[in-house]
Amino acid sequence: MPRPTWDNLDSARRERVLHAAMAEFGRHGYSGGSLNVIAREAGVAKGSLFQYFADKFEFFAYVAEQTSLAIYAEMVPHLDGGPRPGETFLAFFQRLVDVWIDYMDAHPLERGVTAATTMELDPQVRQAVREPVHRLYAQGVRPLLDGAIASGELAADTDVDALLSMLVLLLPHLALAPFEPGLDSALRLHATRGRARSAAAHRLVAVVLAPHLVAAP
Amino acid sequence: MPRPTWDNLDSARRERVLHAAMAEFGRHGYSGGSLNVIAREAGVAKGSLFQYFADKFEFFAYVAEQTSLAIYAEMVPHLDGGPRPGETFLAFFQRLVDVWIDYMDAHPLERGVTAATTMELDPQVRQAVREPVHRLYAQGVRPLLDGAIASGELAADTDVDALLSMLVLLLPHLALAPFEPGLDSALRLHATRGRARSAAAHRLVAVVLAPHLVAAP
DNA sequence: CGTAAACATGACCGGGTGGTCATAGTGTTG
DNA sequence: CAACACTATGACCACCCGGTCATGTTTACG
Numbered sequence: 031m032p033r034p035t036w037d038n039l040d041s042a043r044r045e046r047v048l049h050a051a052m053a054e055f056g057r058h059g060y061s062g063g064s065l066n067v068i069a070r071e072a073g074v075a076k077g078s079l080f081q082y083f084a085d086k087f088e089f090f091a092y093v094a095e096q097t098s099l100a101i102y103a104e105m106v107p108h109l110d111g112g113p114r115p116g117e118t119f120l121a122f123f124q125r126l127v128d129v130w131i132d133y134m135d136a137h138p139l140e141r142g143v144t145a146a147t148t149m150e151l152d153p154q155v156r157q158a159v160r161e162p163v164h165r166l167y168a169q170g171v172r173p174l175l176d177g178a179i180a181s182g183e184l185a186a187d188t189d190v191d192a193l194l195s196m197l198v199l200l201l202p203h204l205a206l207a208p209f210e211p212g213l214d215s216a217l218r219l220h221a222t223r224g225r226a227r228s229a230a231a232h233r234l235v236a237v238v239l240a241p242h243l244v245a246a247p
Numbered sequence: 248m249p250r251p252t253w254d255n256l257d258s259a260r261r262e263r264v265l266h267a268a269m270a271e272f273g274r275h276g277y278s279g280g281s282l283n284v285i286a287r288e289a290g291v292a293k294g295s296l297f298q299y300f301a302d303k304f305e306f307f308a309y310v311a312e313q314t315s316l317a318i319y320a321e322m323v324p325h326l327d328g329g330p331r332p333g334e335t336f337l338a339f340f341q342r343l344v345d346v347w348i349d350y351m352d353a354h355p356l357e358r359g360v361t362a363a364t365t366m367e368l369d370p371q372v373r374q375a376v377r378e379p380v381h382r383l384y385a386q387g388v389r390p391l392l393d394g395a396i397a398s399g400e401l402a403a404d405t406d407v408d409a410l411l412s413m414l415v416l417l418l419p420h421l422a423l424a425p426f427e428p429g430l431d432s433a434l435r436l437h438a439t440r441g442r443a444r445s446a447a448a449h450r451l452v453a454v455v456l457a458p459h460l461v462a463a464p
Numbered sequence: 465c466g467t468a469a470a471c472a473t474g475a476c477c478g479g480g481t482g483g484t485c486a487t488a489g490t491g492t493t494g
Numbered sequence: 495c496a497a498c499a500c501t502a503t504g505a506c507c508a509c510c511c512g513g514t515c516a517t518g519t520t521t522a523c524g
Contacts, residue, residue: 035501059368061279065482075503077484086482149366151276199420237454252471282512292473294514303512 032092036082046072047082049139051093056142060090060155063146087155094159097143102166104133109170112177119183120239123174124232127204131231134205141205148202167198188242196238204231249309253299264289264299266356268310273359277307277372280363304372311376314360319383321350326387329394336400337456340391341449344421348448351422358422365419384415405459413455421448 036044050072055063065086069076083089108129113122134141147163150156171194178184253261267289272280282303286293300306325346330339351358364380367373388411395401 038500057368058278061275062368064480066480076482077503078501080483081501146368149368151274151279151363151366203416203420233454233458237450241450255470281510283510293512294473295471297513298471 031084031088032082033084039082043072043074047074047079048093048096051089052097052139052143055090055093055146056139059146060087060150060159061152063090065089087158090155091159094143094147095162097140098163098166101133101140101144102170105129105170109174112174119174119178119181120236120243123239124235127201127231127235130201131205144202145206148206164195164198168194171197182244184239185242185244193238193242197235200234200238204234248301248305249299250301256299260291264291264296265310265313268306269314269356269360272307272310272363273356276363277304277367277376278369280307282306304375307372308376311360311364312379314357315380315383318350318357318361319387322346322387326391329391336391336395336398337453337460340456341452344418344448344452347418348422361419362423365423381412381415385411388414399461401456402459402461410455410459414452417451417455421451 047068050068051063054068054071058064065076065079069079079089083092105126108126113119117125134144147156147159150159172190175184175188175190175193179186179188179190264285267285268280271285271288275281282293282296286296296306300309322343325343330336334342351361364373364376367376389407392401392405392407392410396403396405396407
């Protein structure tokens with residue numbers, strides 16, 4: 031939804047604006063984020079922002095969507111590979127969670143925007159901004175679930191939509207755990223020692239999937 | 248931390264202000280909530296608010312704390328009773344979750360404030376406002392965990408603090424599910440038909456407690 | 465009654481907000 | 495060169511914010 035001007039833009043300038051917007055919105059959320067600050071940090075006149083986007087909301091929605099796309103692009107290779115030979119569906123999914131958490135750790139800007147959208151209170155903003163995220167999840171994860179049903183690892187009568195929604199809600203919180211001292215210490219997601227690091231995240235994923243898993247013969 | 252004036256206040260007036268504040272902060276959060284709106288809705292001059300509280304933050308913190316206290320008071324009777332004869336610790340805890348969800352359903356104002364504190368992005372506000380909540384949880388839930396350890400239902404080496412933190416993070420999300428169409432449909436927390444209503448909430452609680460439960464003899 | 469303390473009030477303040485727009489470049493054409 | 499579409503810019507707008515404070519009103523007490 032950005033104006034055509036945005037696409038014609040010198041890419042360095044575009045990158046500066048996007049970067050500044052992610053930082054500001056990531057720190058203060060949609061309503062708290064200031065366009066003045068973004069313009070200043072990007073080294074751009076505030077008026078320019080309105081040459082690129084119709085208003086603040088369109089701007090924020092774009093930033094949120096781009097962030098989702100970037101994260102999605104990062105996950106695609108791991109999704110496409112599918113389960114490794116001999117890897118159960120559950121183990122495969124838990125491996126994806128590890129990739130996700132690692133990515134968020136390494137990309138604080140993306141994590142900030144994810145936090146801002148996850149924590150958004152206003153129902154309208156929340157829904158509008160999370161819709162593309164949900165769509166991407168559906169696009170990426172649904173084939174996995176369908177595949178697991180086809181291979182007999184997931185019960186045939188699994189409510190795939192419900193399962194998707196549950197996972198979409200859960201994953202951001204796993205990545206946001208560092209913001210939540212309590213959760214972090216409880217899950218030990220970011221403990222540095224060994225693979226126990228994500229054991230608790232694996233447990234949470236397991237409980238969501240467990241009721242749908244077909245017992246191994 | 249309210250000024251003495253606040254306590255001397257005519258109780259009807261105090262109630263009006265508190266009510267308006269809960270509604271406004273519950274809808275728009277701390278930074279988004281407007282004191283002008285609160286004053287108008289309460290039928291009170293804005294200046295009066297500053298006779299009661301030093302600034303906006305103290306006001307918000309007070310509202311959040313009062314809300315926590317109200318919810319806590321509602322839970323106390325169920326906590327004090329302890330497990331019913333023959334009721335396992337897990338079943339007891341799951342029963343408490345039902346009470347919690349029912350309460351939130353019946354009290355949208357309290358749920359709004361809970362949402363506002365849970366969804367707060369700013370780390371400082373978030374921590375300051377959630378600290379009393381955590382303290383209340385510790386006060387109410389910790390004896391239960393200790394009791395379960397004493398009775399041999401929880402492993403003696405359970406990390407009680409970590410377990411507490413995990414539960415504190417989890418519970419609000421169960422109560423906030425109606426705000427989260429995806430989660431709501433996935434968990435079916437608010438399905439109207441029968442006791443299947445909270446089955447998924449029970450599952451989530453179970454996965455948190457499971458690793459610490461001592462297998463029945 | 466008179467005096468004093470407590471409280472209510474809303475005009476007012478400085479400052480920040482999202483958003484506009486007339487103006488001034490800046491290329492890119494013919 | 496002239497003409498034209500495109501874009502960058504920051505002064506400017508109306509509005510709202512949290513917070514102040516001089517003033518008026520109510521209450522309590524002697």
